[in-house]
Amino acid sequence: MIMFTKDSRSFAGGVHPPESKHLTEGKAIESGPLAKELAIHLSQHIGAIAKPAVKKGDTVQDGQKVGECDAFVCAPVHTPVAGKVKNVALQPHAVLGRGKAVIVEGQSETPPAVPSFVRPADFDPATWTPGQICDAVREAGIVGMGGAGFPTSVKIQPDPKKPREVLLINGCECEPYITCDYRIMLEWTEQIITGIQLAQQACGASTVAIAIEDNKPKAIEQMNATLNRLGLADQIRVVSMATKYPQGGERQLIRAVLRKVVPTGGIPPMIGVVVTNVATAAAVAHAVVDGRPLTHRVVTVSGEGIANPGNYYVPIGTPVQALIDHCGGMRDDCAKVVMGGPMMGLAIADMSTPITKTSGAVTFLSKTQVAGEDGQWRETPCIRCGRCLQACPENLNPTRIAHAVRNSLMDKAEGYYISACIECGCCSYVCPANIDLTGYIKTGKIHLARQRKKMPA
Amino acid sequence: MSQDISVSFAPHIRKPLSTQRIMLDVIIGLVPVMIAAGVYFRFRGLLLIGICVIWCLALEWLCNVVRRKPSSLWDLSAVVTGIILALSLPPGLPLWAAAIGSGVAIIVGKMVFGGLGANVFNPAMVGRAFLTVSFGMLMTAWTVPATLDPDLPPVEPTNIQDVRTQATPLAWSKMAIKDENGAKIYNERQFLPTITGNIAGSLGETSVIAILIGGIYLLVRRTIDFHIPLAVFLSAFVFAGVAYLIDSDAFVQPFYHLTSGALLFGAFFIATDPVTAPLTRRGMWLFGLGVGALTLLIRIVGEYPEGFMFAVLLMNGVTPLIDRLFRRVPVGGKPRVA
Numbered sequence: 001m002i003m004f005t006k007d008s009r010s011f012a013g014g015v016h017p018p019e020s021k022h023l024t025e026g027k028a029i030e031s032g033p034l035a036k037e038l039a040i041h042l043s044q045h046i047g048a049i050a051k052p053a054v055k056k057g058d059t060v061q062d063g064q065k066v067g068e069c070d071a072f073v074c075a076p077v078h079t080p081v082a083g084k085v086k087n088v089a090l091q092p093h094a095v096l097g098r099g100k101a102v103i104v105e106g107q108s109e110t111p112p113a114v115p116s117f118v119r120p121a122d123f124d125p126a127t128w129t130p131g132q133i134c135d136a137v138r139e140a141g142i143v144g145m146g147g148a149g150f151p152t153s154v155k156i157q158p159d160p161k162k163p164r165e166v167l168l169i170n171g172c173e174c175e176p177y178i179t180c181d182y183r184i185m186l187e188w189t190e191q192i193i194t195g196i197q198l199a200q201q202a203c204g205a206s207t208v209a210i211a212i213e214d215n216k217p218k219a220i221e222q223m224n225a226t227l228n229r230l231g232l233a234d235q236i237r238v239v240s241m242a243t244k245y246p247q248g249g250e251r252q253l254i255r256a257v258l259r260k261v262v263p264t265g266g267i268p269p270m271i272g273v274v275v276t277n278v279a280t281a282a283a284v285a286h287a288v289v290d291g292r293p294l295t296h297r298v299v300t301v302s303g304e305g306i307a308n309p310g311n312y313y314v315p316i317g318t319p320v321q322a323l324i325d326h327c328g329g330m331r332d333d334c335a336k337v338v339m340g341g342p343m344m345g346l347a348i349a350d351m352s353t354p355i356t357k358t359s360g361a362v363t364f365l366s367k368t369q370v371a372g373e374d375g376q377w378r379e380t381p382c383i384r385c386g387r388c389l390q391a392c393p394e395n396l397n398p399t400r401i402a403h404a405v406r407n408s409l410m411d412k413a414e415g416y417y418i419s420a421c422i423e424c425g426c427c428s429y430v431c432p433a434n435i436d437l438t439g440y441i442k443t444g445k446i447h448l449a450r451q452r453k454k455m456p457a
Numbered sequence: 458m459s460q461d462i463s464v465s466f467a468p469h470i471r472k473p474l475s476t477q478r479i480m481l482d483v484i485i486g487l488v489p490v491m492i493a494a495g496v497y498f499r500f501r502g503l504l505l506i507g508i509c510v511i512w513c514l515a516l517e518w519l520c521n522v523v524r525r526k527p528s529s530l531w532d533l534s535a536v537v538t539g540i541i542l543a544l545s546l547p548p549g550l551p552l553w554a555a556a557i558g559s560g561v562a563i564i565v566g567k568m569v570f571g572g573l574g575a576n577v578f579n580p581a582m583v584g585r586a587f588l589t590v591s592f593g594m595l596m597t598a599w600t601v602p603a604t605l606d607p608d609l610p611p612v613e614p615t616n617i618q619d620v621r622t623q624a625t626p627l628a629w630s631k632m633a634i635k636d637e638n639g640a641k642i643y644n645e646r647q648f649l650p651t652i653t654g655n656i657a658g659s660l661g662e663t664s665v666i667a668i669l670i671g672g673i674y675l676l677v678r679r680t681i682d683f684h685i686p687l688a689v690f691l692s693a694f695v696f697a698g699v700a701y702l703i704d705s706d707a708f709v710q711p712f713y714h715l716t717s718g719a720l721l722f723g724a725f726f727i728a729t730d731p732v733t734a735p736l737t738r739r740g741m742w743l744f745g746l747g748v749g750a751l752t753l754l755i756r757i758v759g760e761y762p763e764g765f766m767f768a769v770l771l772m773n774g775v776t777p778l779i780d781r782l783f784r785r786v787p788v789g790g791k792p793r794v795a
């Protein structure tokens with residue numbers, strides 16, 4: 001049995017960016033836009049890229065598998081709509097730049113309705129064996145919906161060598177602006193809890209906790225009330241977390257809740273912990289109970305640069321442009337479009353970039369946010385103030401790593417443990433000299449990867 | 458696209474804090490000290506500050522022109538250097554000497570290294586050290602505050618014997634070592650003036666109250682961390698305490714070492730200069746302990762009555778080593794394969 005820390009549910013380092021959640025936190029999940037063409041990427045996860053299971057001209061049914069793969073770490077993809085496969089071609093991809101996608105021309109005229117999940121009255125997770133749950137989760141193509149996109153079936157698979165002891169459900173949502181998980185926790189509470197029970201049944205964890213930042217008291221209250229009503233309060237615990245970025249980073253979360261440290265370069269299962277996002281848990285419930293594949297997700301469209309922000313239930317593959325049109329268009333001062341939140345999200349230039357399983361938000365930032373009051377942000381010399389060191393949740397020395405990378409001293413960058421960086425962006429956020437520390441570190445990691453490929457050990 | 462959309466690495470938002478703002482905060486923190494300088498040394502004190510700031514700015518501009526670099530005056534670091542240098546000078550110092558000090562501070566102390574962020578030693582202390590070794594007489598002629606004698610002729614090499622000067626509290630305590638009752642008299646008489654600042658000394662070091670107000674402002678604004686000042690005070694206090702316990706007649710009470718001399722001013726405004734102090738918290742502790750101990754070593758054992766400047770410069774020199782000593786290790790431990 002693992003002891004939870006009692007009070008300070010936090011970690012060392014981190015920053016407090018403006019939360020900016022007020023724009024969308026009061027807005028219920030609505031059905032999103034219906035785009036004519038959906039581009040369903042074959043790589044929406046960590047692991048092997050799925051191979052197309054359909055070809056140009058095929059007719060597909062909604063929920064049909066359009067991409068699959070035999071590799072262990074992989075997830076199939078499905079089409080959210082019925083229609084015709086227009087092409088299998090390269091499409092803009094938020095993470096990869098470009099990736100192969102199945103383009104489906106939909107036939108439906110009605111926008112996607114927000115589904116309702118009915119928890120069976122006599123629901124008992126023991127009806128399913130762990131194997132059945134893992135298979136259903138894999139078949140449904142479920143990946144971590146918090147952002148990383150690690151295939152969930154791999155995560156919750158029982159491992160006889162290293163038993164999964166703790167199941168942590170991540171409802172922190174520490175990124176500014178994003179409220180999709182918050183709305184799911186309020187509106188789909190039973191579904192999340194059902195999914196959690198199924199995930200617990202699959203991985204065999206004895207301890208289950210839902211971690212929610214204390215800036216979402218309603219979600220904490222709702223979760224506790226529902227657990228009490230279902231008589232599960234003694235099995236699943238809701239843990240209130242300090243509001244701090246990156247509280248939702250799994251390494252930080254595990255540290256804060258369990259006071260356990262995930263080894264550098266390791267993953268949580270190495271210390272017997274499984275971390276899963278609330279949206280993922282909800283998808284697990286749909287997949288196992290209803291047999292529905294992961295074809296839609298809730299996306300927060302927010303920021304000062306969009307006319308009508310909100311939370312939308314969106315088919316995966318919907319281009320960002322459709323969301324922009326649906327939300328009343330960009331404002332004139334919008335200067336950056338970000339897939340994800342402003343701290344870790346990826347800026348996109350092509351508005352035809354489709355939503356993937358891991359896109360929790362599209363954030364539209366205004367010019368003053370991106371370039372400062374005078375629009376003149378520029379890099380100035382490092383004054384060694386050490387603010388990046390204090391902000392770093394992984395106890396690194398960002399300024400030294402960044403300067404090593406800038407001077408192409410890769411061995412020096414490695415000496416400062418560049419590989420341990422989680423790229424949370426805290427260092428760049430606090431830097432008074434406006435140095436793009438995270439950017440340098442990311443660049444350095446790419447350089448290192450290239451060097452290794454060229455020079456085999 | 459109808460709109461200009463930019464792309465870049467995350468994060469896409471920044472904390473509204475700039476180097477300029479940090480320097481401005483330091484200047485604001487120095488305001489109470491400058492006011493105290495104005496109160497006790499009148500126009501002379503303010504003139505000295507003005508001269509140093511103007512020369513620092515002018516020479517930084519000149520260096521930028523020579524190096525063909527864009528102007529760096531906007532970051533206000535030259536203003537900070539000028540003020541701190543001025544506040545560390547004796548009030549009666551001739552203006553030409555202050556100008557030379559400013560030049561050495563900016564050119565030798567900062568710009569030859571490549572400007573802000575690249576210097577090894579605190580520029581203001583480099584300038585002051587140059588003046589101390591070059592113009593020893595002028596740098597130790599401490600005119601009494603105007604509140605004690607309003608008729609203050611400026612000190613020049615020619616009239617240095619005629620000006621009414623006074624020993625600084627530390628110089629006094631140094632003399633007291635040679636006189637059995639000196640320490641006792643010192644302890645009785647000098648307490649209040651060292652707090653208010655109504656005593657001879659460098660422009661900015663005399664008033665404990667003003668320094669504390671400025672220092673607390675910097676701490677509240679989080680412009681500086683408390684680690685370095687606290688470490689300086691702790692080690693200085695312990696060092697002075699040991700000396701006092703060994704021979705309480707020859708050495709002053711440890712408390713006086715904190716209130717007199719440049720220790721308090723320097724602990725808040727000089728040792729905390731981020732460019733020349735270590736990056737890590739542990740490093741800051743060691744740095745502060747070193748500054749405090751070295752200062753007291755010079756004060757008690759050495760020939761100089763005051764040693765803060767040399768202590769800071771020495772510790773500046775070992776800062777890169779301290780940073781290497783306390784290299785940070787990731788939370789998850791060192792990676793197994795490097």
